[in-house]
Amino acid sequence: MNVYLGIDIGSVSSNFIMMNNQKEIIKNIYRRTLGNPVKAIQTGFTDLMDGCEEVTVKGVGTTGSGRHLAATLLGADVVKNEITAHAVAAAQFYPEVRTIIEIGGQDSKIIIMRDGIVHDFAMNTVCAAGTGSFLDQQASRLNMAIEDFGGQAVKSRQSVRIAGRCGVFAESDMIHKQQMGFPVEDIMMGLCEALVRNYLNNVAKGKKIEDLVVFQGGVAANEGLRAAFEKVLGQNLHIPPYYNVMGAIGAAILALEKSQGSRQNSRYKGCDYIMDGQFLSSSHECKGCPNLCEVVAIKRDQDILAYWGDRCKKWEGSLSQTEKANLQVV
Amino acid sequence: MTRVGIPAGLFYHYYYPLWKTFFVDLGAEVISSSLTNRQTVEKGIAVALDEACFPIKVYFGHIQELNELGPDYLFLPRLVSVEARSYICPKFMGLPDMIKASLPDLPPIIDMVVDMSINSKGLEQEIKRVGNIFTTNEKAISQAFRHGREELCKYRQLMQTGFSSSEAIEIWEGQERLLTTSADLQLGVLGHGYSLYDRCISMNLIGHLREMGCRVKLVETCSQDEIEKAAASLPKRVFWTLGRKNVGAALHMASDDEIDGLVYLACFGCGPDSMIKEFIERRSNGKPFLGITIDEHTGEAGLLTRLEAFCDMLRRRRKIDFESNLPPYGQYACGSENSL
Numbered sequence: 291m292n293v294y295l296g297i298d299i300g301s302v303s304s305n306f307i308m309m310n311n312q313k314e315i316i317k318n319i320y321r322r323t324l325g326n327p328v329k330a331i332q333t334g335f336t337d338l339m340d341g342c343e344e345v346t347v348k349g350v351g352t353t354g355s356g357r358h359l360a361a362t363l364l365g366a367d368v369v370k371n372e373i374t375a376h377a378v379a380a381a382q383f384y385p386e387v388r389t390i391i392e393i394g395g396q397d398s399k400i401i402i403m404r405d406g407i408v409h410d411f412a413m414n415t416v417c418a419a420g421t422g423s424f425l426d427q428q429a430s431r432l433n434m435a436i437e438d439f440g441g442q443a444v445k446s447r448q449s450v451r452i453a454g455r456c457g458v459f460a461e462s463d464m465i466h467k468q469q470m471g472f473p474v475e476d477i478m479m480g481l482c483e484a485l486v487r488n489y490l491n492n493v494a495k496g497k498k499i500e501d502l503v504v505f506q507g508g509v510a511a512n513e514g515l516r517a518a519f520e521k522v523l524g525q526n527l528h529i530p531p532y533y534n535v536m537g538a539i540g541a542a543i544l545a546l547e548k549s550q551g552s553r554q555n556s557r558y559k560g561c562d563y564i565m566d567g568q569f570l571s572s573s574h575e576c577k578g579c580p581n582l583c584e585v586v587a588i589k590r591d592q593d594i595l596a597y598w599g600d601r602c603k604k605w606e607g608s609l610s611q612t613e614k615a616n617l618q619v620v
Numbered sequence: 621m622t623r624v625g626i627p628a629g630l631f632y633h634y635y636y637p638l639w640k641t642f643f644v645d646l647g648a649e650v651i652s653s654s655l656t657n658r659q660t661v662e663k664g665i666a667v668a669l670d671e672a673c674f675p676i677k678v679y680f681g682h683i684q685e686l687n688e689l690g691p692d693y694l695f696l697p698r699l700v701s702v703e704a705r706s707y708i709c710p711k712f713m714g715l716p717d718m719i720k721a722s723l724p725d726l727p728p729i730i731d732m733v734v735d736m737s738i739n740s741k742g743l744e745q746e747i748k749r750v751g752n753i754f755t756t757n758e759k760a761i762s763q764a765f766r767h768g769r770e771e772l773c774k775y776r777q778l779m780q781t782g783f784s785s786s787e788a789i790e791i792w793e794g795q796e797r798l799l800t801t802s803a804d805l806q807l808g809v810l811g812h813g814y815s816l817y818d819r820c821i822s823m824n825l826i827g828h829l830r831e832m833g834c835r836v837k838l839v840e841t842c843s844q845d846e847i848e849k850a851a852a853s854l855p856k857r858v859f860w861t862l863g864r865k866n867v868g869a870a871l872h873m874a875s876d877d878e879i880d881g882l883v884y885l886a887c888f889g890c891g892p893d894s895m896i897k898e899f900i901e902r903r904s905n906g907k908p909f910l911g912i913t914i915d916e917h918t919g920e921a922g923l924l925t926r927l928e929a930f931c932d933m934l935r936r937r938r939k940i941d942f943e944s945n946l947p948p949y950g951q952y953a954c955g956s957e958n959s960l
Contacts, residue, residue, distance in 0.1 A: 397922075408929070
């Protein structure tokens, strides 16, 4: 069977999907990056290919903030930004979609779609309040698994008003409300509503949220946030079945579309390449000029696969042509 | 020879050729700090006051670097206004004082007040006063200033062709630069020149866009008339010089069908930007708009994601527009003049 892989390496989670040429999802894996993307790619990939010895990989697409790293390790045909990837995936499941709300680990986005393509988008600027990491942090402060957060929050009957303008202020507001004796579920629901207000004021910023609205990204798992969005917007939210791996699905679709239009073989390096090699990254400060770029080198055993971070491209340029082809952004 | 140090930050990007010519003609040697780099940034952040915007903090770094070269004078102009009824951001008015307060042990400072909000009489006196440091020959002073203006004019002509100020200064000083010609997108890129054209502060925004296949139009590529005409459509006159140029240029570009989209680089903590960016976004006639806010953050990944996504969006949109304009059944499906 011919398959296409989509890999989304984000700040908090690393997602992998395998898709056939009918765009049907055969397998999906959602796991935490846990601060080590190289390891996350290796183990995630191992899990993905486990029991799928029969398949032939015809294309690989990567996305997320670690897309270049994933492309270097696996060999990718498409390296795409998260916005395009998420939009492509949402349009696949909901051709009528007009608004995509996507909240990930460290960023949140709104994507306005018209006729299946991105018409306008916005991302959070300098503030990450209201993203997955913040929820994570608050859940652990309340001594609760993040998975239970939403379920608890929807039990609330009267939410507490919490300032959502800034993550730090929200936290001190929550502590204050706890000390006043409000029940924990009301505080949690209050937090969800604060985050929604924050999203609408800082990210959506007056953009028209028209039906059909799709809510995706890891945070879409949170029932509390879903309820808060529906309450504030007065609209139904559609949560795609694979809401937490939509970026990866988008990357796989783009890889599929690319392979159909070209006769070139996939750049995929094969299972053995990833599973047998020891991948190491090292960094040093280049002293070539006062910019003092922090240059990162990715190595497989002794071979250098890629250099990143040099503004003048001196290090990147020192690689041979084939190695450079790995870095190409498509 | 007297050595005058000019920091390579802030209004360096707008007036360096004028300043340099003026001092050189008066017999001084001009030294400037190197273009902004990581060390400039770090040195600047360490001493600058917290409330200042990023480019001002960086300016402190430039001064420290210059100071190590041991100039006889530091040229720190006090820019209040460079044209009638308009002003430069108030932080520039107090800049020489901020610097004197934070950095002791500086060489004598040439603190020249530029205030043309009412007329240019005050400026003429200031030019004379500064010129007198080097010579008593008044004719030579006014001649040096006139020559400086001529050089400034040449420099601005370079920028009209689409070079950023950093590139135009390099060309003005005798280096060769070429503009890439292959591009399928045309973007209007706006922002305060001292952030936008500084490759380090803007994280090379313009360079990245060009690499992604965009031709970049800047404030300086629009004519003065076009800018003022478009800016006049606002209900109230914008009295910040740079803010008005940005709004005017943006609104002018928004009505230009050849421009695919607008990118605005704002600085976190910039008062005028917080207004101007909104103005542009709300009044740009539905022209695709991308706002980028920068601060001391050094990660380029976030910037690249946004730029890439913006270019992707414009390309995909154009493809759809093109396809929807094609006749569905080919040209002759309904019959032409000569056949049915």
